Amino acid sequence: MSTSSRDRILAATQANKPAETLLPTVPDFGGEATPERFTAVLTSIGGTVVWLDGLAQLGPTLQQIFPDARNTASPLFPAAIPVDALTPNDILADIDLAVLTCEIGVAENGAIWLPEANMLHRALPTITQHLVLVLDHRRIVATMHQAYAQLPSMGGYGKFVAGPSKTADIEQSLVIGAHGARSLVVLLY
Amino acid sequence: MKVALFVPCYIDQFYPQVAVATLQLLQKLGVAAHFPAQQTCCGQPLANSGCEREALPIYRHFVETFSDYDYVVAPSGSCVYHVRKHFDKLDQTAEVQHVRAAAYDLIDFITNVLGVTELPGAFPHKVGLHLSCHGQRGLHQANESEMTPVRDGQLRRLLASLDGLELTELTRNDECCGFGGTFCVSEAGISARMGQDRVADHVRNGTQVLTGSDMSCLMHLEGIVRRANMPIKVMHAAEILNGLTP
Amino acid sequence: MNHAIRADKFLLDADRTTWHDETLWFVREKRDRAVYAVPEFQELRELASQIKDHTLSRLDLYLQEFEAAALANGVHVHWAADAAEHNAIILEIVRQQGATRVVKSKSMLTEECHLNPYLIKHGIEVVDTDLGERIIQFRDEAPSHIVLPAIHLKKEDVGDTFHTHLGTEKGESDPQRLTEAARQHLRAKFLAGQVAISGVNFAVAETGAVVVCTNEGNADLGVNLAKVHIAAMGIEKLIPRLSDLGVFTRLLARSATGQPVTTYTSHFTKPAPGREMHIVIVDNGRTQQLGRPDFRASLKCIRCGACMNTCPVYRRSGGHSYDFTVPGPIGAILSPNIDMKKHSSLPFASTLCGSCTDVCPVKIDIHTQLYKWRQVLGEADEIPASKKWSMKFMGRLLASPKAFALSGQFARKALRLLPHGLTHANAFNAWAVARELPEPPKQSFREWYQQQPQQIQQPAQPKVTA
Numbered sequence: 001m002s003t004s005s006r007d008r009i010l011a012a013t014q015a016n017k018p019a020e021t022l023l024p025t026v027p028d029f030g031g032e033a034t035p036e037r038f039t040a041v042l043t044s045i046g047g048t049v050v051w052l053d054g055l056a057q058l059g060p061t062l063q064q065i066f067p068d069a070r071n072t073a074s075p076l077f078p079a080a081i082p083v084d085a086l087t088p089n090d091i092l093a094d095i096d097l098a099v100l101t102c103e104i105g106v107a108e109n110g111a112i113w114l115p116e117a118n119m120l121h122r123a124l125p126t127i128t129q130h131l132v133l134v135l136d137h138r139r140i141v142a143t144m145h146q147a148y149a150q151l152p153s154m155g156g157y158g159k160f161v162a163g164p165s166k167t168a169d170i171e172q173s174l175v176i177g178a179h180g181a182r183s184l185v186v187l188l189y
Numbered sequence: 190m191k192v193a194l195f196v197p198c199y200i201d202q203f204y205p206q207v208a209v210a211t212l213q214l215l216q217k218l219g220v221a222a223h224f225p226a227q228q229t230c231c232g233q234p235l236a237n238s239g240c241e242r243e244a245l246p247i248y249r250h251f252v253e254t255f256s257d258y259d260y261v262v263a264p265s266g267s268c269v270y271h272v273r274k275h276f277d278k279l280d281q282t283a284e285v286q287h288v289r290a291a292a293y294d295l296i297d298f299i300t301n302v303l304g305v306t307e308l309p310g311a312f313p314h315k316v317g318l319h320l321s322c323h324g325q326r327g328l329h330q331a332n333e334s335e336m337t338p339v340r341d342g343q344l345r346r347l348l349a350s351l352d353g354l355e356l357t358e359l360t361r362n363d364e365c366c367g368f369g370g371t372f373c374v375s376e377a378g379i380s381a382r383m384g385q386d387r388v389a390d391h392v393r394n395g396t397q398v399l400t401g402s403d404m405s406c407l408m409h410l411e412g413i414v415r416r417a418n419m420p421i422k423v424m425h426a427a428e429i430l431n432g433l434t435p
Numbered sequence: 436m437n438h439a440i441r442a443d444k445f446l447l448d449a450d451r452t453t454w455h456d457e458t459l460w461f462v463r464e465k466r467d468r469a470v471y472a473v474p475e476f477q478e479l480r481e482l483a484s485q486i487k488d489h490t491l492s493r494l495d496l497y498l499q500e501f502e503a504a505a506l507a508n509g510v511h512v513h514w515a516a517d518a519a520e521h522n523a524i525i526l527e528i529v530r531q532q533g534a535t536r537v538v539k540s541k542s543m544l545t546e547e548c549h550l551n552p553y554l555i556k557h558g559i560e561v562v563d564t565d566l567g568e569r570i571i572q573f574r575d576e577a578p579s580h581i582v583l584p585a586i587h588l589k590k591e592d593v594g595d596t597f598h599t600h601l602g603t604e605k606g607e608s609d610p611q612r613l614t615e616a617a618r619q620h621l622r623a624k625f626l627a628g629q630v631a632i633s634g635v636n637f638a639v640a641e642t643g644a645v646v647v648c649t650n651e652g653n654a655d656l657g658v659n660l661a662k663v664h665i666a667a668m669g670i671e672k673l674i675p676r677l678s679d680l681g682v683f684t685r686l687l688a689r690s691a692t693g694q695p696v697t698t699y700t701s702h703f704t705k706p707a708p709g710r711e712m713h714i715v716i717v718d719n720g721r722t723q724q725l726g727r728p729d730f731r732a733s734l735k736c737i738r739c740g741a742c743m744n745t746c747p748v749y750r751r752s753g754g755h756s757y758d759f760t761v762p763g764p765i766g767a768i769l770s771p772n773i774d775m776k777k778h779s780s781l782p783f784a785s786t787l788c789g790s791c792t793d794v795c796p797v798k799i800d801i802h803t804q805l806y807k808w809r810q811v812l813g814e815a816d817e818i819p820a821s822k823k824w825s826m827k828f829m830g831r832l833l834a835s836p837k838a839f840a841l842s843g844q845f846a847r848k849a850l851r852l853l854p855h856g857l858t859h860a861n862a863f864n865a866w867a868v869a870r871e872l873p874e875p876p877k878q879s880f881r882e883w884y885q886q887q888p889q890q891i892q893q894p895a896q897p898k899v900t901a
Contacts, residue, residue: 009516009722010498012722013495014495016722016725017494020493022485022489024486024489026678026679026681045695106696109685110695111696111700123656123660126652126699127625127659144681144685145681145682154702154704156704156705157705157707158701159655159701162695162698162699163698166698168692169565169614170566170570170588170590171458171588171610172458172461172462172583172586173610177615179564179621179653180652181652196881198833198843200880202843202846203874203875203876204873205876205878205883226884230833232830232833235829236809237809238826239783239809239810239812239813239822240813240823241813243827246830246831250836322787335794336470337471367747368786369786369788372785375439375783375865376784377866378439378443379751379752380786381869381870386751408873411871412870412872413869416869416871
């Protein structure tokens with residue numbers, strides 16, 4: 001069934017498409033690539049930014065922000081729950097804090113690129129109750145154009161994360177913590 | 190400069206004072222406009238109803254009537270927009286192209302052809318400006334809230350130049366009034382509700398005189414104001430700029 | 436039943452109409468603030484428009500490029516000519532897994548194809564996981580907006596629904612607590628999901644990846660916890676390059692909700708080891724629309740919903756008044772392509788104010804297409820016969836100056852002489868439902884003009900035509 005549909009769709013597309021037009025070149029547009037801008041925007045969409053005085057401060061800082069975290073998952077310190085790509089769902093479901101490194105921060109919208117290689121398990125960044133992303137402040141760019149220009153090979157899966165999971169589906173009232181992480185903290189160093 | 194006055198059919202029949210004000214205002218600005226008596230309509234009511242084919246004879250009659258003039262000026266941006274945009278259905282003879290380019294809304298003509306952005310006179314009232322969509326979004330006579338927070342435009346400037354005139358700052362600066370040509374009867378419920386909401390915005394923000402440059406929207410809004418006995422006077426901008434008092 | 440009749444039903448509850456209008460206007464204002472804050476926003480719209488135009492002009496080639504890249508990524512690619520084939524393909528994939536539990540994130544395409552009832556009929560449990568979608572699934576309603584599917588409901592309505600289906604306390608209407616109840620309920624569904632279905636916001640030809648944008652994270656949770664991911668996409672979702680996402684991700688959320696970007700912008704390129712990923716590419720009328728020169732630009736739509744939020748008619752008539760999967764202005768230009776007779780009133784459900792065109796992030800000339808659909812419908816006799824005949828009559832009248840002047844005189848006289856109760860009777864005159872007719876003057880302008888001194892009448896000698 002699919003083969004003939006494929007051919008019919010492609011034939012109809014070819015027959016019905018308009019005359020070819022040019023693909024434009026997208027300029028860079030510049031913009032402000034500062035940690036201040038990134039912090040201001042991410043804060044405005046529900047995220048939190050904390051400066052780390054070097055990676056050595058990671059443990060104490062986490063202890064301070066999440067004193068009650070028990071079921072932690074992270075490649076950065078000896079976490080409570082070891083997670084890899086084969087970790088079953090019921091174990092993932094109990095994780096309350098995931099601490100992961102991320103690659104690029106976007107100042108215009110507070111989005112942060114998180115590739116699969118940094119996730120331990122693809123579901124971890126969304127199933128954890130709270131998410132902490134560690135970002136080198138020199139990796140902050142101004143816009144999405146600059147972010148995509150810097151992305152290496154996409155890998156199998158990756159995502160921009162901009163703040164905690166949220167919804168406004170009930171009367172446009174903003175609620176933080178829909179299905180994914182209830183909070184997002186970005187630790188800048 | 191040979192200027193013709195185009196008086197849309199509903200203005201001719203129901204708001205002759207608006208056409209008179211237009212004629213007199215142009216006279217004050219040094220333009221002696223002529224009213225060709227054989228004119229009828231731009232054909233928009235038919236075309237907007239899906240009957241463009243039936244409108245073609247009207248288009249042709251319009252072109253015949255006005256092709257000898259340098260400018261065709263009308264106190265209604267919607268008709269002008271229709272001539273400019275939708276007369277593309279005619280064969281694009283030199284006459285058709287000329288008439289499409291020569292058609293001007295009154296306020297656009299005053300601002301861009303005559304180069305006048307200020308007028309003498311006083312109008313010591315709180316005036317609410319209704320921006321008509323075809324003039325604003327179609328003919329670009331005013332900024333749009335879709336693009337910029339800056340509220341600026343041709344008529345806003347002309348009105349602001351009158352002594353004592355205070356412009357109402359509306360909550361929604363440029364929402365459609367709901368007239369929409371035949372929409373006002375085919376979707377009468379929504380049309381009325383849109384008009385009521387527009388008028389309520391004016392009332393809430395203190396409008397005493399509601400004005401605009403397109404009489405079709407004003408006819409609809411006036412109908413609502415009069416039905417509800419609201420303390421608002423509706424006047425076409427040509428009347429205000431021509432020195433009429435409410 | 437036409438749009439006006441359904442709209443009148445919505446309008447009966449004046450307070451709710453006010454609330455609906457103001458709620459969506461609030462979204463429009465958020466969009467405005469986000470747009471004003473990006474100096475190059477208008478330039479981005481133009482770029483997005485050009486990228487989409489270009490993509491449509493090479494769509495067959497980009498589809499093949501996309502397919503080849505996806506296959507190389509280890510993804511299964513399926514092609515569906517119509518809704519029935521789309522549904523059959525998905526059921527077959529689900530059955531091959533021996534699965535009975537499906538979680539689904541938002542996909543207007545699966546709504547368009549009526550996938551849910553089809554799967555349920557075949558014994559599959561389908562759970563919509565977007566909060567708004569879950570609410571209307573419980574209520575067995577259609578979405579009333581493509582981004583805010585439950586925007587027609589008030590929090591008390593949601594509270595009643597959750598009381599019935601999730602056992603929340605009776606009278607509970609706090610959005611925070613209702614959302615928490617849904618979170619707990621849906622977590623169990625995510626963890627148990629065997630197959631996850633998602634929509635697609637963008638499909639990148641050069642990488643074979645599909646990009647899904649959500650705020651709730653439901654697509655990521657569903658897909659990454661289930662063994663199989665099925666992504667359903669219309670052929671128009673393609674963009675050529677990964678870098679084009681720079682343009683579209685800057686436009687989409689700002690236009691939709693006024694956010695700088697959606698919380699999650701997820702790129703699904705390859706299945707995780709040991710798992711499966713399927714992409715279903717669907718036509719269902721799209722190639723036909725591609726073949727309509729006046730209307731093909733509607734395929735550029737990125738489903739942001741900005742045209743709904745700004746539309747003064749939509750805000751006051753509600754999404755269900757359109758009786759089509761995609762409501763609002765964009766729905767009114769997409770629907771006649773699917774069924775011209777059924778949706779013939781939708782292109783007339785507009786004042787042609789043009790605001791939709793001016794908020795559209797890919798610059799679709801929506802109001803111009805509405806106007807053009809009216810002509811197509813008029814030619815196809817899909818407008819009321821009475822309207823057609825009166826327009827024919829008017830056409831003859833308005834092409835004749837003499838007849839026009841006489842009929843004007845007659846109408847004014849009639850208005851002056853007939854009693855108000857007759858001229859304003861709602862049964863004869865829809866104008867009068869809420870409006871007074873203009874007060875007819877004694878003289879028309881042309882009658883006045885005839886009486887003026889000659890010098891005013893003839894200031895300029897008309898050009899002598901050769």
